[in-house]
Amino acid sequence: MTEFFASTRHEAELLEEFFESGMEESISPFLTPSSRHWGKNLRLKASLLAAFFLVIGYVSSFFANFQDLSHLSLLLTYFFAGVPALISAVEDIFKLEINIDVLMILAAFLAIFIGSEREGALLLVLFAFSNSLEKLVSAKAKHAIQALKSLSPTKASVIQADGTLLERSIRDITPGTYILVKAGQVIPLDGIIRAGSSFINLVHLTGENLPVTRGVNDTVQAGASNLDGALTIEVTHTSSDSTIARIIDMIHHAQDAKPTLQRWFDALTNRYALAVILCSFLFALLLPVFTVIPYLGPEGSIYRALAFLIAASPCALILAIPIAYLSAISACARRGILLKGGIVLDALARCTTLALDKTGTLTYGKLTYVGVEGEWEKETLPIAYALEQNIEHPMAQAICHYASQQSILPLAVENFKAFAGHGVEATVRGHTVFLGSMDWMLPKVPPNQRSQIEQRCRMIQEQGESLAILLVQDHVSIFRFSDCIRPRVLETLQILKDKLHMKVMMLTGDHIYSARAIAKETGITEYFADLKPEDKLRHIEQISLHQNLAMVGDGINDAPALARASVGIAMGGIGSHTAVAAADVILLQDHIDHLGWLFKKAHQAIRIVSQNICLAAAAILVAVVPALLGWLPLWLAVLLHEGGTVIVGLNALRLLLDDRS
16 A cells, blocks of 8 residues: 555656646656657647648649549648647637737638638648747757756655665655765755765766765755765755756746847737738728729639738748758758757857857866876886776776776785775785875875975966875875867867957856966966856856857756857767757767857858848739739739749758858
8 A cells, every 4th residue: 555655646746747847748757658759749740741741732633533632632731731720820819819820820721712722731831840840949948957857866865763764755855854875876955964975076066077075064966976975964955945946947047038039020920910911801891992893703802802811921931031040950960060940040140259168168078197296107007007997086087098098007906995085095015005185195195295295286286187196105196187178179269269250258167277277278368267057157147238148068057058148059979968958059079160160150041041031021022912903813923922932942042052161
């Protein structure tokens, strides 16, 4: 019975989290795998199926024996593309909202009554395809929240009064409760360490993959990874007030505050749709009153009003922006650049400032072995290799990687001990050796060397490098590590500054010494260090008040800033799922050297979008005015109108053809 209630409660929590996420129905945890597969991107699948039937109907209409197939295909086209759109349009009408969706549906279905059902079907297919892409892009923003929520566990091990452990949902845990977090687990709630010490990975807050030592009375945040020691933590914040929850709130706020061209375009098209519908009714009712035109017949006011409604349907105008953006998006995709919607290109073209994260963006985000000071490398490296091959740590990985490349063999190790969050101790060739962090090792260094070693360590840190100290009897060696910048970073920054006249700055959660070293190496004159997520967001907000800003980052700590910037650019290869989901642009292969090409492509796309809007408006005027005055037959007016769509499409394809570096 207990298991039944626990299972029921777990399902209730899953259901609540699913509805809170606002995700599409296809990811519901209660769907079967096959149902989830068929339900994903259902709108897009329906629009593609409608396009297939439209082609079948058009081709079969040329053959006398296949007229029934042509009519059936056209009927299926209206069903798959028109019924969902019709339901949505009816809902808008009941809400007293007359928008471009209502105009498109009205024009498409009224086309049947004047014998232009194929033109109406084409409008429906194009409209359904455009709408499905819009839904697909908007859903990606919600994945940012879902990915971030998945970082933190849903349950925690609560320490009872008698010392036993009880697994409970984090929603039921109140401040003051003691929980146990074992090595390798993720910390579920914010709190203070009351017992134990360990290396903690705070990449979700600082963006830095280098673990830090945390011990008794130190604070830890939800989502941090506990690497090598058991921790007893006193909870200080509930799950709804944790660090993860606050970052989620910041992403929501940043996304809502971001201005977009889409809002302006929606407002314009809504007014356009209402004006066209009202004019159609006025023409149908008033033309016979003021002229000799009858109500009915091929020359009647109703026929002309319907012709006006169809000719004025902004097919080319609707396609003018999306088709240009989709062409540019395709060109970007060939270079491994993913854009979440064509609207991003417009924002990229307006950007005058570029802010970059350091670790994982300008640099690789992995420590590289630089060298050793003190003893000869061939004497000390086998010892360090023997010790570090027993633990998981970025410095240990760097030493082991370098030693294996140099074909160095580790020495035999006895009595190995690992001190969580500090270092290691072992016996090598009969001598006790220590290897660890500076703070842990300095008290073990002989007094006559301590001051000199400490001074040298400070100098290494000021150069932006990391270090570890090895002590063998009285012999002290300092191992140095650095994070190397990515190739072609210098050339890329030079293009951005000289050719595109952009201002470049660096925002990082790393310490000032490392930031200063990378800034000097890359030629960046303006940089900010020791930044938490809220600090980065505050800098982005302040800059965005005066200028359009693009932000490049890779960590979870960058997600709020990426969402708030005019354009967020994430490193997709090594970046966190949350940063990728919150960003507008994803560099799939982490090729930061593509930034210059991307901004140039954005400027080209905006030029073609402007040309397309002018061409689309001209096509509508050429088709509408003669058709309304009766100077042109309907088929020619429709041909001119659809011809504008073709011209717009061909012009947009230039973005694919002109794909030079």
